[in-house]
Amino acid sequence: MEAWLAPGGSFGWFGTENYDAARFVLQRGIAAIYLVAFVAALRQFPALLGERGLLPVPRLLDRVPMKGVPTLFRLGYTDRRLRVMCWAGVALAASVVVGVPQAGPPWLPMITFLAMYGLYLSLVNVGQVFFGFGWESLLLEAGFLAAFLGSDQTPTPIIVILAFRWLAFRVEFGAGLIKIRGDPVWRDLTALYYHHETQPMPGPLSWYFHHLPKPLHRAEVAANHVVQLVVPFLLFAPQPVATWAAAAVIATQAWLVISGNFAWLNWLTMLIAFSATGDGVLSALIPTLAPTEATRATPAAFAVVVAGAGLLTLVLSYWPVRNLLSRHQRMNASFNHWHLVGAYGAFGSITRRRHEIVVEGSAVADPGDGDWHEYVFAGKPGPVDRRPRQFAPYHLRLDWGMWFLGLGSASQYAWFDPFLDRLLLADPAVLRLLADDPFDGARPAWVRARVFAYRYSTPAERRGSGAWWVRREVADLARPRRLTP
Structure with missing residues (x-):
């Protein structure tokens, strides 16, 4: 049985000593993606959406009431303000990548991640079609959840680990369902006859992937269906099954990384799936990663806040669950302006030309x-x-x-x-x-x-x-x- 009821203080039951590696990877990895996102915004936002951009944000703010839409630009947009926000995001993300907030009390990484989340949410909510991608919401939701992972002074909150697995489940299972429901080439296993040639932005190896034998393409599609429609349920299984399920998701996402360019979608999905990886399984494979035996207490106030975040995730899950069960499943849908607990999925249909x-x-x-x-x-x-x-x-x-x-x-x-x-x-x-x-x-x-x-x-x-x-x-x-x- 997993060590979910770890000792340590009056709220020791709240944390686990079996997912320290998962927390390490989640915090630093998600922060690294935020770093990339803020750098991309620094380089592209002014030209695309700035004061003299192709779709200027000031014009949007004049035309569309922003009441109820969370963004720091509600009181006005300037390119200078945008750059200040992005540089702040870069600095915050870099601090997490090198582990500075994690060395302090659990409130420090919480504040850091919530600040990154708020800054990036401000960009997404005025980004119009240039920020209208499912992985924007995915990054926001991942950053919000990462805020409640605690610091090195506390056990890893199991509620947050389960919330990350639920996020990985929605990404993978949602993508699997939208494919089966959306296009006959996924059902007859011929989707990869076209995908590598028609995907949005091919990579340096995509030409070679396209010219693989067609029987191999069919086997790839069949394996994809297994990973997206069956394996996600195993993310919630006891160890070591959950770790091997995570490994299957990570392997298929890595395959997509080398065969195309999908911004940070695949990279972030691999990080989120790592939430199912247990320290015990990792240390059995790599003895030098053996978990520490240190006893760490969970502050009562922090436990209450984490429980609140878990309850919020549970309540907001009604909408994506209803979407998954619907015959008219929506792909990459956000059900609130905060981009929390959304629906995900990609390539419900394949372009033939x-x-x-x-x-x-x-x-x-x-x-x-x-x-x-x-x-x-x-x-x-x-x-x-x-x-x-x-x-x-x-x-x-x-x-x-x-x-x-x-x-x-x-x-x-x-x-x-x-x-x-x-x-x-x-x-x-x-x-x-x-x-x-x-x-x-x-x-x-x-x-x-x-x-x-x-x-x-x-x-x-x-x-x-x-x-x-x-x-x-x-x-x-x-x-x-x-x-x-």
Whole structure:
């Protein structure tokens, strides 16, 4: 039986000595993802959402009542205020990564994580489509739960460990259900015939994954169903079963890390799943990780606060449970403005064909076919001879928006016209979001956007041309435009 009823003080029953390694990984790992998120916001938020951004937050605040929406920008937004908040988030996250708050009383990491949660929540709630991803809510919920893990002076609260397992369950089981319910290619095991080629942002190995034998693709999908529909229940089993269930989740998420770029989704899921890993199992595998025998007391006030957080999680679980049981399951749904205890899931449907938006400019007053030059984005496919790169867990928000635009998502058009105008102005903030500006900071005379169908080159085509992609034009998205006098 797991050592959930550990001794130590009047509230010793509240903690466990069997999950110190899990707490170590959860606190530092989640803080590291927050660090990445705040750095990404520093680099991208002003250009995308700032005072002169593509979807300016001040305009949102003027247009939409923010009553009831928790954000520090309710009293006004400035780029300077944004940068101060992000740098504060970076400093807080870095302190947890190196273990400073954990060395103090349990209130210190609690305050640190709640501050990070509040700062990032302020960004997400005004981030519009650029922050409309399920892993934003996942990071917020994980950061909120991490606030109640205590410090090195206290046992690890078992309530919080169970809350993390419930979060891992919702991520995995929700994704499994949405796949089975959503698209026949998951049911007939052919989803990976398409996924590696059409996923939002391929990685450096995605071409190779796509060209694996089809029987192996079918086996991968079948294994995925087992891990997402069966294994999540085992996260709540006694040890060592729970640890092996966590290992299965971590292994499949690592497979996704090396086969694509999904920001911090897979990295964070691996961290959350680690909550089911027991110290006893780890020390049996690696004797140097044997747990300490020190007796640590849980302060009564801290126990009460943790119990309150556990009760809140239990109450808010009504909505995601109802969503999981519904035939009309929603994917990546938040049921409150605090982004707590939401519904998760990814790739309920698989795109069969890849359409990419290619943006070009010309410095010539009357351009011909040979006078157009392509703007190269950092992560999304562009020039056919450029190998995809690894960016995750870093999040390239503009590139993801371009992928959704290629799918015909109407929600993306609001920022695309301003984006083209910024290119005509050679706006430095926007140009810094790109990998290559063909005009080296000078203003083009014209810009345009065309839609291309992309597919991976075959091994024979790759050997002959060195190209990773083959593309053909299918439509115009934005006809040539220039600045009007």
